Amino acid sequence: MIETAVDGGVTRVTLSRPARRNAFTEAGLRALRSAVTGAETPVVSLSGAGEAFSAGADLTVVKELDREEARAFAQLGQSVATAIAESEAVVVAGIDGPARGGGVELALACDVRVATPEATFAETGVSLGLFGAWGGTARLPRIVGGGEAMDLALSGRTVDAEEALRMGLVSRVVDHPATVAAEIAENNPAALSAVKRRMRDDADRAVQHAREAEAFADLVERNAADLSW
Known part of the structure; x- marks a missing residue:
């Protein structure tokens, strides 16, 4: 199901x-x-083949799970989303077509989300008697705010790329998402990694500030010879 290719500083994961x-199975x-x-x-680009980004969990698999298997499947999806969020590389989701359920949740775990005009998003689980359990109930409110998140999760409604941009679900609407990953990969790899770690840090503010200053000092020490306008 997963295809990979390396293009300069970007690993393209399809x-x-x-x-x-x-x-997903x-x-x-x-x-x-x-x-x-x-x-x-330093950068990973995540995209979907064909007409969709991802429909999320394969329901032909889910409907055969017993209670313990369902818990394990949710925990596996959570671990994948966490691995994306905590990976050393900056992960850019390029959504070109429908993202549904777990597909939205995996995109939420990425560092940057960009969409084409054809992209659409929906948390459709409630219509099936389910909900997104790959970390989406935690990540969605942090990204779009509590009110928007509750609306999306409870209504199951579909939003297009422009509405996703307005609510902060994606940061750009572009024709070719791969160009955003390539643009990011042009920057210093150590700086990219440091920025990701600092942006992802959920410690209290004083600890974050101390870690930020330390990371900045590390980069100055590493790159001093190359600093110039």
Whole structure:
């Protein structure tokens, strides 16, 4: 389900199960985690093959799970989202087409989300008697705010790229998301990693400030010879 290719400073990770709208089985989730954590480039670009980004969990798999298996499947999805969020590389999600359920949740775990005009987003779980359990109930409110998150999660409604941009679900609407990953990869890899770690830091403010100053000092020491306008 997962295809990878290296293009300069970017590892391109493609969800490649278009006949199932790139829906995830356990094997697909594990393969995605390995692809992201194993990347040796400073930037990872995540996209979907075919007409969709991802439909999320494969419901033909989910409906066969017993209670313990369902818990384990949710925990596996959570671990993949956490691996994306905590990876050394900056992960850029390029959403070109529908993102649903777990597809939205995996995009939420990425550092940058960009969409094409054809992208749409929905947390459709409530219509099926489910909800997104790959970390989405925690990440969505942090990214779009509590009111917008509750609306999306409870209504199951679909939002287009422009509305996603307005609410902060994506940061740009572009024709070619891969260009954003390439743009980011042009920057200093150590600085990219440091910025990601600092932006992801959820310690209290005093600790964050101390860590920020220390990271800045590390970069000055490392790159002093190259600093010039």
